[in-house]
Each structure stands twice: as C-alpha cells, then as structure tokens.
Amino acid sequence: MTDTIITVQGEHSAWYPAERATVRLGVHTEGPKREAVFERAVAAAASIRASIEPLVDEKAGPVTWWSSANVRVWPERPWNNEGKQLPLVFHAAVDFTAKFKDFDALATWLELVAGIDGAIVSSVSWHLTESTKTSATAEVRSRAVKDAVAKATVFANSIGLRTVTAIALADPGMLGDPSGGGAAPAPLMARAMSAQGFGGGGAPQLELKPEEIAVASVVDARFVAK
Numbered sequence: 001m002t003d004t005i006i007t008v009q010g011e012h013s014a015w016y017p018a019e020r021a022t023v024r025l026g027v028h029t030e031g032p033k034r035e036a037v038f039e040r041a042v043a044a045a046a047s048i049r050a051s052i053e054p055l056v057d058e059k060a061g062p063v064t065w066w067s068s069a070n071v072r073v074w075p076e077r078p079w080n081n082e083g084k085q086l087p088l089v090f091h092a093a094v095d096f097t098a099k100f101k102d103f104d105a106l107a108t109w110l111e112l113v114a115g116i117d118g119a120i121v122s123s124v125s126w127h128l129t130e131s132t133k134t135s136a137t138a139e140v141r142s143r144a145v146k147d148a149v150a151k152a153t154v155f156a157n158s159i160g161l162r163t164v165t166a167i168a169l170a171d172p173g174m175l176g177d178p179s180g181g182g183a184a185p186a187p188l189m190a191r192a193m194s195a196q197g198f199g200g201g202g203a204p205q206l207e208l209k210p211e212e213i214a215v216a217s218v219v220d221a222r223f224v225a226k
Contacts, residue, residue, distance in 0.1 A: 004225040006155050006164060007175065010148025012140045013216035018126035020064070020099055021106055021210065025113065025121045027094040034073060034090045041071050041092035044118040051112055052098055055105065062102030062109075069095045107208045126210040136215040145169065148221035156225035164223040175220045 027048065029040040045068065055063040073092045079085050100106040106124075113119045128136065152164045168175055 006152045006223045008148050008151040010144040011218045012143035015212035018210040019129045020127040022125045023098045024123045025096050027118045029118045030091045037090040037092045045094040047116045062105035064099050066098040140217040144217040144219045152223040161225040164225050168222040170220045
C-alpha cells in the first residue's frame with residue numbers, strides 16, 4: 001500500500017511589549033560663516049552630550065548605551081527659483097544614537113533636547129532584549145510546528161486516516177516543493193509607534209506609547225499519514 005504523504009505549512013505569531021527604545025537624532029546648523037556655524041553645532045552637541053551622560057548606566061539605565069559622531073562641516077552654493085546662484089552657505093552636523101530602557105525617562109529627555117537649537121530627532125525605534133527575543137523566537141517556532149501537526153491531522157482525518165508522523169521539517173521553501181514559497185520570513189517583526197499626548201493640566205507633556213512587537217515563525221512540514 002502506498003503511503004499517504006501530507007505537506008503543510010505551520011505558522012504562529014505572538015506580541016510582546018517593547019523593552020528598549022533606540023533614538024536617533026542629530027544637530028544641524030547652517031549659515032554664511034563657517035566659524036559661526038561650526039561653533040553653534042559644537043555648542044548644541046555639547047548640550048546633548050551633557051543631557052545624556054548623567055543618564056548612562058549599562059545595566060540600570062535609563063540609557064544603556066549611546067554614541068556620537070564628530071562635527072561635519074561642508075559648503076553649499078544654493079540656487080533660487082530663477083536659476084540664480086546664491087551666496088555660499090555652510091552646514092554643520094553631528095549625529096547621536098542612544099538606547100533607553102526607561103520610556104518615561106526617554107519622553108522627558110526628548111522634551112529637553114527639543115529645546116536645544118539645531119537638534120532634530122530623526123526616529124525612535126522599539127526593540128526586545130536579546131534574551132526575550134531568543135525565548136520568544138523559540139516559543140513561536142515550537143507553536144508553528146504544533147500548528148503544522150494540527151493541520152496535517154485534520155487533512156488525514158478528512159480522508160479516513162488517523163495518525164500522522166513527521167518525516168521532514170524545514171524553513172519555508174526548503175522541502176523542494178515548487179509551491180513552497182520563497183525564503184523564510186524574519187522571525188522578528190517590529191511594528192511600533194510613538195504618540196504624542198498631553199497631560200491633564202499645566203504644560204503639555206510628551207507621552208510615548210510603543211505598540212507591541214510581533215515575533216513570528218513559519219515552518220514547512222511533511223508527514224506520513226496512516
């Protein structure tokens with residue numbers, strides 16, 4: 001009797017609250033005189049460094065890591081809308097990156113740096129810690145395999161067979177089936193958002209509300225049904 005082979009794809013995803021935030025910001029100044037532009041950038045960068053350094057503690061936070069680049073200065077000769085070249089303009093920039101584990105402290109700090117002349121916040125991205133990411137990935141992969149077993153069992157039962165035994169497990173597309181799909185998706189998918197809110201009274205306050213982070217897994221599985 002020929003064995004009945006069942007090939008299915010199992011999947012599972014779960015959502016986890018963000019545990020870390022990475023902020024990218026910079027200083028950008030411009031003007032007609034190189035020295036003045038450079039000095040303003042240096043002053044703004046010094047203010048940002050002074051605001052970060054007291055917060056840094058690799059284990060306790062609120063800032064667990066940060067970095068900054070040197071001041072970059074470059075000239076530009078812009079054009080107006082009539083095609084006329086305008087006087088030389090100098091630009092200066094400094095980039096910063098900081099990782100926070102305390103989101104309330106992050107909101108307070110963002111309000112502070114927003115008041116520094118020339119400072120621009122580029123992005124806030126949300127993450128899990130490596131230990132959480134590792135355990136979450138293992139969990140969703142295990143559940144994806146269980147989902148594949150459940151699907152194969154339903155298929156087997158529908159044709160009068162009772163049990164299924166796995167003979168192959170793989171990332172999507174690796175079982176050699178033309179219809180198996182492409183490369184496996186990344187197991188970690190960050191979908192997060194920061195929102196600005198206001199307190200009930202007094203001065204407006206910045207509130208960060210990160211969405212949860214999805215950890216997902218997909219597995220191809222092949223079974224013998226009996």
